[in-house]
Amino acid sequence: MKVLVLGGDGFCGWPTSLHLSHLGHEVTIIDNLSRRNIDTELGVESLTPISPIGERIRAWDEVSGKEIKFINLDIAKEYDRFVDVLLDSRPDAVVHFAEQRAAPYSMRSSKTKRYTVDNNVTGTHNLLAAIVQSGMDIAIVHLGTMGVYGYGWSGSAPIPEGYLTVKVPTPDGDIEREILHPANAGSVYHMTKTLDQLMFKFYAHNDGLRITDLHQGIVWGTQTPQTVRDERLINRFDYDGDYGTVLNRFLMQAAIGHPLTVHGTGGQTRGFIHIRDTARCIEIALNNAPTSGEKVSVFNQVTETYRVRDLAELVSKLTGAEIVNLPNPRQEAAENDLNVSRDRFLALGLNPTTLSDGLLEEARDIASKYADRADRTKIVSRSVWRQGMEAADDLMP
Amino acid sequence: MKVLVLGGDGFCGWPTSLHLSHLGHEVTIIDNLSRRNIDTELGVESLTPISPIGERIRAWDEVSGKEIKFINLDIAKEYDRFVDVLLDSRPDAVVHFAEQRAAPYSMRSSKTKRYTVDNNVTGTHNLLAAIVQSGMDIAIVHLGTMGVYGYGWSGSAPIPEGYLTVKVPTPDGDIEREILHPANAGSVYHMTKTLDQLMFKFYAHNDGLRITDLHQGIVWGTQTPQTVRDERLINRFDYDGDYGTVLNRFLMQAAIGHPLTVHGTGGQTRGFIHIRDTARCIEIALNNAPTSGEKVSVFNQVTETYRVRDLAELVSKLTGAEIVNLPNPRQEAAENDLNVSRDRFLALGLNPTTLSDGLLEEARDIASKYADRADRTKIVSRSVWRQGMEAADDLMP
Numbered sequence: 054m055k056v057l058v059l060g061g062d063g064f065c066g067w068p069t070s071l072h073l074s075h076l077g078h079e080v081t082i083i084d085n086l087s088r089r090n091i092d093t094e095l096g097v098e099s100l101t102p103i104s105p106i107g108e109r110i111r112a113w114d115e116v117s118g119k120e121i122k123f124i125n126l127d128i129a130k131e132y133d134r135f136v137d138v139l140l141d142s143r144p145d146a147v148v149h150f151a152e153q154r155a156a157p158y159s160m161r162s163s164k165t166k167r168y169t170v171d172n173n174v175t176g177t178h179n180l181l182a183a184i185v186q187s188g189m190d191i192a193i194v195h196l197g198t199m200g201v202y203g204y205g206w207s208g209s210a211p212i213p214e215g216y217l218t219v220k221v222p223t224p225d226g227d228i229e230r231e232i233l234h235p236a237n238a239g240s241v242y243h244m245t246k247t248l249d250q251l252m253f254k255f256y257a258h259n260d261g262l263r264i265t266d267l268h269q270g271i272v273w274g275t276q277t278p279q280t281v282r283d284e285r286l287i288n289r290f291d292y293d294g295d296y297g298t299v300l301n302r303f304l305m306q307a308a309i310g311h312p313l314t315v316h317g318t319g320g321q322t323r324g325f326i327h328i329r330d331t332a333r334c335i336e337i338a339l340n341n342a343p344t345s346g347e348k349v350s351v352f353n354q355v356t357e358t359y360r361v362r363d364l365a366e367l368v369s370k371l372t373g374a375e376i377v378n379l380p381n382p383r384q385e386a387a388e389n390d391l392n393v394s395r396d397r398f399l400a401l402g403l404n405p406t407t408l409s410d411g412l413l414e415e416a417r418d419i420a421s422k423y424a425d426r427a428d429r430t431k432i433v434s435r436s437v438w439r440q441g442m443e444a445a446d447d448l449m450p
Numbered sequence: 451m452k453v454l455v456l457g458g459d460g461f462c463g464w465p466t467s468l469h470l471s472h473l474g475h476e477v478t479i480i481d482n483l484s485r486r487n488i489d490t491e492l493g494v495e496s497l498t499p500i501s502p503i504g505e506r507i508r509a510w511d512e513v514s515g516k517e518i519k520f521i522n523l524d525i526a527k528e529y530d531r532f533v534d535v536l537l538d539s540r541p542d543a544v545v546h547f548a549e550q551r552a553a554p555y556s557m558r559s560s561k562t563k564r565y566t567v568d569n570n571v572t573g574t575h576n577l578l579a580a581i582v583q584s585g586m587d588i589a590i591v592h593l594g595t596m597g598v599y600g601y602g603w604s605g606s607a608p609i610p611e612g613y614l615t616v617k618v619p620t621p622d623g624d625i626e627r628e629i630l631h632p633a634n635a636g637s638v639y640h641m642t643k644t645l646d647q648l649m650f651k652f653y654a655h656n657d658g659l660r661i662t663d664l665h666q667g668i669v670w671g672t673q674t675p676q677t678v679r680d681e682r683l684i685n686r687f688d689y690d691g692d693y694g695t696v697l698n699r700f701l702m703q704a705a706i707g708h709p710l711t712v713h714g715t716g717g718q719t720r721g722f723i724h725i726r727d728t729a730r731c732i733e734i735a736l737n738n739a740p741t742s743g744e745k746v747s748v749f750n751q752v753t754e755t756y757r758v759r760d761l762a763e764l765v766s767k768l769t770g771a772e773i774v775n776l777p778n779p780r781q782e783a784a785e786n787d788l789n790v791s792r793d794r795f796l797a798l799g800l801n802p803t804t805l806s807d808g809l810l811e812e813a814r815d816i817a818s819k820y821a822d823r824a825d826r827t828k829i830v831s832r833s834v835w836r837q838g839m840e841a842a843d844d845l846m847p
Contacts, residue, residue: 132564163583167529170575174645178567186560188837206627210620219616220624223607227617230603232632236648244652248571248645251633255641259781260836384656438656440585 054339055079055142059128059180060150061121062106063088064289065196065272065331069148071279071286072332073339074119081142082106083135084151085127087172088289091158091296097431100290100305100423101275112285129176132183139187146192146339147184151176152245156200157382157436158295159242166241173245174252181256190263192342194335195253197268198246199324199355203237205389212393215266215351239385240438253349261345265338269331270324270355270393273300274406274416277329288328290419292427294434300325300364301416302432307372308420309427311449316434317381319362320388324355327406337401353395356405367408372417379445382437451736452476452539456525456577457547458518459503460485461686462593462669462728466545468676468683469729470736471516478539479503480532481548482524484569485686488555488693494828497687497702497820498672509682526573529580536584543589543736544581548573549642553597554779554833555692556639563638570642571649578653587660589739591732592650594665595643596721596752600634602786609790612663612748636782637835650746658742662735666728667721667752667790670697671803671813674726685725687816689824691831697722697761698813699829704769705817706824708846713831714778716759717785721752724803734798750792753802764805769814776842779834 056073060066061082074080086106092098104112110121128135128151152173153159159169177195184191202212217234220227233254236247249266256262280288291297292305303313326334334354343350359367365376381387399405406412429449437444453470457463458479471477483503489495501509507518525532525548549570550556556566574592581588599609614631617624630651633644646663653659677685688694689702700710723731731751740747756764762773778784796802803809826846834841 132560136560163529163533163579166579167572167576170649171572174571175564175568179564182560182563185837207618208620208625209622210618210625217618219618219627219629221604221607221614221616223605225606228605228607230616230632232616232629235627235629236651238648238652240656241652244648247648251635251641251644251648252567254633255635255638259637440582440657 054146055144056339057081057083057142057144057147058150059083059147060152062086063150064291065328066150067109068277068280068288068328069332069335070121071113072277072336074113074121075117075279076336081122081124083124083126083128083138085125095293095295097293097428098426100292100420100426101287102423102426103287103289104285108285112283116282128179129172132179135179136183136186139183139189139191143189144191146194146342147180148335149177149180149193149195153242155296156240156242157434159240160438161295161436169241170245174248177249178252181252181262184262185256185260190345192263192339194265194338195249195267197249197266198243199268199270199353199393200239200243201236201247201250201268202234203239204391205386206235206237212353214353214394214397215268239383257349263343263345265342265350265352267334267338267352267354270326271298271300272326272328272331273298274328274412275419276415277332293431295436299361303365303368304417305420305427306432307368307374308417308424309429311429311432312375312377313365313368314433314448315362315365315376315378316383317378318387319365319378320360321385322358322360322389322391324358324391324393326354326356327412330356330403330406333403334398337398337403341401352397353393354398355393355395357407358391358393371413377448379433380443382434382442382444384438451543452541453736454478454480454539454541454544455547456480456544457549459483460547461688462725463547464506465674465677465685465725466729466732467518468510469674469733471510471518472514472676473733478519478521480521480523480525480535482522492690492692494690494825495823497689497817497823498684499820499823500684500686501682505682509680513679525576526569529576532576533580533583536580536586536588540586541588543591543739544577545732546574546577546590546592550639552693553637553639554831556637557835558692558833566638567642571645574646575649578649578659581659582653582657587742589660589736591662591735592646592664594646594663595640596665596667596750596790597636597640598633598644598647598665599631600636601788602783603632603634609750611750611791611794612665636780654746660739660742662739662747662749664731664735664749664751667723668695668697669723669725669728670695671725671809672816673812674729687820690828692833696758700762700765701814702817702824703829704765704771705814705821706826708826708829709772709774710762710765711830712759712762712773712775713780714775715784716762716775717757718782719755719757719786719788721755721788721790723751723753724809727753727800727803730800731795734795734800738798749794750790751795752790752792754804755788755790768810774845776830777840779831779839779841781835
């Protein structure tokens with residue numbers, strides 16, 4: 054299969070590109086390297102020493118004998134060039150990771166709010182318009198987020214995979230309707246993914262586009278069977294207050310002797326998935342794309358759920374790190390339960406990687422190995438959800 | 451009240467600006483004149499000879515003694531300048547009409563799809579981010595569309611004003627939840643208004659912004675008590691295939707001896723409102739803005755519903771024009787009923803202008819008066835909703 058991976062240089066995009074190439078697909082990465090530029094803007098680096106994209110691709114060719122192509126292109130800003138790429142490369146599928154993906158970064162300032170909306174919404178819409186314009190039959194697999202659903206909305210009912218059947222009262226009695234699960238975005242970033250959903254719905258209906266939307270949980274881990282084959286293939290490990298995701302941040306904090314930073318009570322329950330499974334889920338989604346005329350196919354891309362404070366305790370037990378509670382910069386419920394349907398990937402053969410599979414130790418060891426690369430002034434998040442909210446100070450200045 | 455009217459040079463924006471000025475409010479129009487530029491792009495003009503914005507404002511000053519300010523500014527592209535305008539002018543409210551508003555134009559080409567998304571979504575989000583950044587308490591009144599609901603979705607139940615209470619099944623029995631009415635956009639234009647809704651929901655919740663969203667039907671008529679005071683104040687009358695709205699197009703077609711063009715069976719039922727009532731509804735919405743922390747306040751801005759073929763017959767009876775059926779370029783049900791809740795404006799004192807009030811004849815007379823300005827090659831729409839659909843030829847080449 055010929056696959057374009059938009060955002061293929063990023064945290065999920067890179068290991069997915071390697072996984073698909075390993076499976077024998079013809080992979081072309083399209084990326085504007087914005088994630089590396091944001092590192093520069095924030096004055097921070099991946100804890101792991103990631104190689105430039107050209108070196109990554111050369112290393113992969115050396116160790117695997119397989120070629121990945123790379124095109125430096127901004128899908129939000131270079132529409133005509135992107136259409137030309139589609140017409141030239143004639144892909145069977147596009148995997149779309151090319152969105153600004155940090156909620157705290159999206160709430161940092163007017164500038165980052167606007168960048169997140171403009172980049173994510175324009176990029177996604179350009180992809181849809183370009184495929185229609187090309188007249189080709191190209192499946193889209195898009196990375197969404199569990200955050201589109203909100204938390205605690207549906208009482209004791211599990212969060213369904215995209216669609217919810219509800220009863221609508223009418224003068225003739227209740228009628229059943231299947232709806233997209235109502236959108237309950239918690240940040241500008243999450244909001245853009247709820248806008249994506251409505252654009253997908255329209256283009257699937259109006260133009261018969263074949264679209265899969267994957268509502269992913271919080272990714273943990275760094276390495277996959279491909280990224281470990283050469284240090285030049287190593288994946289990102291974000292530990293900073295904006296881009297670091299909670300479990301990886303705890304492991305890194307423990308590795309450098311920083312307290313584990315829990316925002317609020319830590320009573321938030323979230324869905325998690327290991328980076329290996331992200332790549333496998335994309336593979337499964339590509340092999341099971343909907344047909345033209347079908348509704349958008351939605352999967353929940355989550356393998357386990359944990360309460361944040363329970364994760365902190367798990368990491369504390371593993372490492373001896375202490376736990377501190379910081380003010381919560383988000384507008385969210387202090388505590389929530391989470392019950393997520395995740396039958397679709399399991400039915401299609403996903404064998405989940407869990408926290409008990411020993412990879413927690415692997416992630417801890419990577420954090421330890423590169424601990425000297427950490428900038429301790431970047432660990433605590435400065436982004437707040439609303440003007441005037443309290444931001445924490447550095448704990449280890 | 452100090453009011454900024456974004457898009458105040460357009461078909462709804464201009465008479466609303468005059469109405470608010472007439473009532474004694476301090477009105478500043480912000481407009482990038484894009485609607486006039488699109489006329490140039492399409493090679494068409496308003497049937498009525500509209501004056502340049504500077505002349506409009508001078509004429510209003512002459513006949514009323516009231517000053518309307520004008521700032522040529524693109525809210526989607528000149529964010530920093532817009533923030534400065536907010537800080538300088540310190541408005542109590544912003545009325546937001548500054549969106550590309552023609553469904554056929556939004557479906558014309560990749561370029562117009564992309565323009566509609568970029569202009570409408572970026573513009574609306576810039577407005578929200580700018581108000582948050584300003585730190586000021588500014589109410590927003592936004593013009594939405596009945597098209598966010600779709601047609602025929604809710605069986606015999608009337609379309610509610612924004613929110614729908616549904617029953618969600620859970621293991622503990624059904625629970626009631628109030629949701630935004632599910633979005634069922636019929637064009638890229640309508641889709642942008644469904645994205646606006648989700649951005650409003652987020653900013654009302656996260657930042658306490660005070661937002662009113664008005665889901666308007668199809669506007670008919672041209673003149674208001676203010677626009678008739680001087681010919682230089684005359685409002686737009688769009689008759690072309692992209693921007694002309696159905697009832698006005700029929701009246702204009704009759705005036706020049708063109709057949710009345712019904713797309714498909716004409717079995718589509720739509721909501722209608724006279725342009726006078728648009729201005730009154732904005733006034734009512736400004737006087738009844740929600741308080742900070744409340745959910746977005748949604749009104750259905752519709753006074754009557756008609757089936758398109760019944761309107762054609764009404765105009766045919768009034769004028770003797772013949773009716774022709776053209777292929778329908780839209781992806782929509784051939785026939786639908788429409789039952790719309792519209793209690794909120796009635797409860798707040800709106801006294802609706804109906805088709806039986808004699809204004810149909812006024813609109814016919816305006817169309818006749820300026821009939822010689824019509825370009826007969828622009829009457830039939832060339833925009834189709836999907837590649838390969840049949841577009842009609844001109845009927846009077």
